Amino acid sequence: MQAQLTRTWPLGVALVWGMISAMPALALPPADDIPEEILRTAIITEARSPLTGEPLSAEDYAALVEDLRDPNIPRRVSSDLTQLIYLLQLRRLGRRILPMIIQ
Secondary structure, X not given: OXXXXXXXXXXXXXXXXXXXXXXXXXXXXXXXXXXXXXXXXXXXXXXXXXXXXXXXXXXXXHHHHHHHHOOOOOOOOOHHHHHHHHHHHHHHHHHHHOOOOOO
């Protein structure tokens, strides 16, 4: 029985491979699809703000990205958010000192 399976196994693989290779390619993109290589070289002239999502021109987008990347520009944070950050830091300190009481 084992010898018979060993002899027929390559035949089965060859049969399946023949059927697969004879099938037409179904995963090809449509003819009017623009290739990815061309899309990578396309110049983007319109963009959206990463903060608000509103449309921006390319010049405004570049200026916004430069402002966001510059670490020397002080960021404006609302007083409510500043107070919340302070309270969270105080809570973290309290957890280190009194881990059983503050949870």
